[in-house]
Amino acid sequence: MEKKEVKLLGLWSSPFVARVIWALKLKGIEYEYIEEKDLMQNKSPLLLESNPVSKMVPVLIHGGKPICESLNILEYIDEVWSDNRLLPEDPYEKAIVRFWAKFAEEKLAESARTILTSEGEELENEVKQFEEALDILEKEIKDNIKKFFGGETIGYLDLVLGWSGLWLEIIEELSCGKKISSDTHRYPTFNRWIEDVNDVNIIKENLPSKDQLSTYLLYIRNLALAYKAKN
Numbered sequence: 602m603e604k605k606e607v608k609l610l611g612l613w614s615s616p617f618v619a620r621v622i623w624a625l626k627l628k629g630i631e632y633e634y635i636e637e638k639d640l641m642q643n644k645s646p647l648l649l650e651s652n653p654v655s656k657m658v659p660v661l662i663h664g665g666k667p668i669c670e671s672l673n674i675l676e677y678i679d680e681v682w683s684d685n686r687l688l689p690e691d692p693y694e695k696a697i698v699r700f701w702a703k704f705a706e707e708k709l710a711e712s713a714r715t716i717l718t719s720e721g722e723e724l725e726n727e728v729k730q731f732e733e734a735l736d737i738l739e740k741e742i743k744d745n746i747k748k749f750f751g752g753e754t755i756g757y758l759d760l761v762l763g764w765s766g767l768w769l770e771i772i773e774e775l776s777c778g779k780k781i782s783s784d785t786h787r788y789p790t791f792n793r794w795i796e797d798v799n800d801v802n803i804i805k806e807n808l809p810s811k812d813q814l815s816t817y818l819l820y821i822r823n824l825a826l827a828y829k830a831k832n
């Protein structure tokens with residue numbers, strides 16, 4: 602295949618961008634990383650042109666053509682660079698993996714976003730829903746996965762959920778001041794799994810620093826709470 606240039610528009614603190622970086626590195630794909638330096642106030646012309654619909658990162662640009670939405674990007678990467686498959690080839694298994702990816706995005710990622718940006722009753726209700734979703738995930742991991750969702754090696758769902766170590770730890774500390782997901786009594790298998798994921802070199806070496814991320818997420822939390830208080 603003709604080698605086309607690969608670019609990634611990203612943001613250092615984004616878990617959605619991190620999963621794409623992990624996939625590119627796991628596959629050994631060379632790419633140029635372009636940080637969206639002022640994503641909230643002043644999006645770059647390249648981002649606006651590449652993702653005019655949601656104007657969000659990550660965007661992968663392959664041979665000049667943009668691909669948006671992180672899960673879509675992971676699937677694209679897996680199809681184009683088909684060595685070291687991330688998704689199973691069997692259609693049934695692939696459908697199951699996609700089901701859990703959707704569950705993870707809707708029930709965990711969205712919930713974590715709400716937990717970060719809420720307080721009081723809203724926060725309490727969201728935490729309950731989040732814990733219930735984690736109960737379901739804990740059971741799935743316990744019953745159906747080996748070391749990783751991908752088997753003995755890391756795969757698509759591990760990348761999709763890989764943010765849940767560092768990002769959740771910080772979000773829970775900032776918003777709730779207590780352990781939720783890292784409760785090893787309620788979620789023993791989840792915690793064993795996330796430890797294994799964080800132990801993979803490509804993941805470990807491509808995580809933001811905890812201090813920097815905490816400072817940034819606290820800033821986002823305070824902005825969101827101030828906005829809610831005004832409106």
Ligand SMILES: N[C@@H](CCC(=O)N[C@@H](CS)C(=O)NCC(=O)O)C(=O)O
Pocket residue numbers: 612614615616617640641656657658659669670671672
């Ligand atoms: N569903 C999207 C979510 C991406 C997302 O939320 N990106 C955030 C950064 S973490 C963003 O670009 N926000 C800019 C904005 O909301 O204007 C994906 O999976 O790619």
